[in-house]
Amino acid sequence: MNITRYRARIHLLSRRDGTATAPLSVRAAVMAHRPEIPMLCLRPAKARKAAARFVEAFPGHVLYAVKCNPDEVVLRALADGGIRHFDTASISEVRLVRRLFPDADIHFMHPVKARSAIREAYAEHGVRDFVLDSPEELAKIVEETGHARDLRLMVRLGLDKGDARLDLSGKFGAPPEAAIRLLRQCAAIARVGLSFHVGSQCCDPSAWERALALADTVVRAAGIDLEVLDVGGGFPVAYPDMHPPPLGAFVAAIRRGVARMDLPAGCVLWCEPGRALVAACQSLVVQVQARRGDMLFINDGVYGTLSDAGALGFRYPCRLIKAAGASHGALRPFGFYGPTCDSLDRMRGPFPLPDDIAEGDWIEIGQMGAYGACLRTEFNGFDRILRVEVGEPAAEYANSSHRAA
Numbered sequence: 152m153n154i155t156r157y158r159a160r161i162h163l164l165s166r167r168d169g170t171a172t173a174p175l176s177v178r179a180a181v182m183a184h185r186p187e188i189p190m191l192c193l194r195p196a197k198a199r200k201a202a203a204r205f206v207e208a209f210p211g212h213v214l215y216a217v218k219c220n221p222d223e224v225v226l227r228a229l230a231d232g233g234i235r236h237f238d239t240a241s242i243s244e245v246r247l248v249r250r251l252f253p254d255a256d257i258h259f260m261h262p263v264k265a266r267s268a269i270r271e272a273y274a275e276h277g278v279r280d281f282v283l284d285s286p287e288e289l290a291k292i293v294e295e296t297g298h299a300r301d302l303r304l305m306v307r308l309g310l311d312k313g314d315a316r317l318d319l320s321g322k323f324g325a326p327p328e329a330a331i332r333l334l335r336q337c338a339a340i341a342r343v344g345l346s347f348h349v350g351s352q353c354c355d356p357s358a359w360e361r362a363l364a365l366a367d368t369v370v371r372a373a374g375i376d377l378e379v380l381d382v383g384g385g386f387p388v389a390y391p392d393m394h395p396p397p398l399g400a401f402v403a404a405i406r407r408g409v410a411r412m413d414l415p416a417g418c419v420l421w422c423e424p425g426r427a428l429v430a431a432c433q434s435l436v437v438q439v440q441a442r443r444g445d446m447l448f449i450n451d452g453v454y455g456t457l458s459d460a461g462a463l464g465f466r467y468p469c470r471l472i473k474a475a476g477a478s479h480g481a482l483r484p485f486g487f488y489g490p491t492c493d494s495l496d497r498m499r500g501p502f503p504l505p506d507d508i509a510e511g512d513w514i515e516i517g518q519m520g521a522y523g524a525c526l527r528t529e530f531n532g533f534d535r536i537l538r539v540e541v542g543e544p545a546a547e548y549a550n551s552s553h554r555a556a
């Protein structure tokens with residue numbers, strides 16, 4: 152495990168002692184460790200199953216977007232579930248994937264790369280697929296690979312602001328006219344693909360159909376043979392306030408969009424899911440350090456694992472684990488304060504929890520596998536987290552209308 156990725160000290164607690172003991176339940180892990188620092192609970196089987204489901208459902212290659220959760224245990228579980236392709240955005244991600252999986256296909260999908268990263272990825276890690284959205288980046292790739300003849304160049308098409316919770320269209324992607332020119336330039340020297348990304352946690356399947364209609368216009372105008380069509384990531388998961396349609400609805404929309412295009416017979420579809428593969432495979436146990444009315448001071452926050460609960464206002468399923476005795480409280484909406492001294496370290500939720508919650512109690516926060524631990528900082532000295540592998544049936548969360556599957 153590359154601990155420096157997290158900019159935090161992480162202790163892996165394993166109950167594996169060579170005997171065939173089953174992993175602890177979350178409650179048992181809490182009682183065993185009585186953690187006063189945040190405790191990350193890993194369920195590798197959930198990542199493996201999510202990957203297997205996605206690989207089975209998607210009519211093409213499934214590239215895992217490594218940035219979403221680069222934990223080695225998670226990466227290995229995804230590989231166990233059938234993931235063979237990885238969407239990387241930095242040389243550290245490329246190195247990590249190559250070290251773990253010598254035979255994996257690694258795709259460099261960041262439209263603006265360091266020159267040294269291009270060089271090393273090509274020369275040392277066998278990367279041949281590079282994304283770009285500008286002629287300047289094309290020139291960099293050509294120069295730093297020594298005018299290689301075996302590249303596959305992916306043009307990233309920009310999309311209008313869409314229906315995703317996290318819109319990424321403002322930063323990357325060539326507008327249609329520029330994408331047409333780039334496709335032609337790339338086709339003159341390499342095999343070519345087209346990619347787009349509708350934005351993260353996109354709950355509307357028709358967003359892919361609209362993007363594919365635009366892609367169709369661009370590819371027809373360019374008049375080139377497309378070898379890869381990459382429909383990006385953004386596939387959503389359920390949160391307490393979001394209940395997206397099932398994966399099948401997204402795959403059906405993509406199939407409809409692709410069927411309307413005039414693609415060469417050999418053109419391969421790719422997608423780049425992150426969140427959809429890993430959200431459910433980790434939960435976070437935090438401890439209540441103080442209660443003031445309906446605000447709880449907890450030991451993790453927006454500079455730690457709960458970044459998206461801050462400014463983005465993500466809500467997560469929560470359940471109470473009492474320090475002593477059973478809870479008999481009715482549910483009441485709480486907000487959280489994180490441990491740092493910054494007043495922005497606040498998560499408004501609301502997070503429904505029993506109203507007898509008190510200092511010393513723990514809260515298990517679910518769906519933390521995506522964009523959670525990988526965003527931790529060591530700000531203000533809150534740099535420690537425990538990691539445990541747990542194995543238990545789906546937890547029932549108080550503010551979730553369904554079992555967290």
Ligand SMILES: *Cc1c(COP(=O)(O)O)cnc(C)c1O
Nearest residue numbers: 216351352384385423424425426
């Ligand atoms: C972040 C990202 C992804 C993964 O997005 P999810 O919403 O986690 O599925 C895929 N592709 C690109 C280009 C990205 O930037």
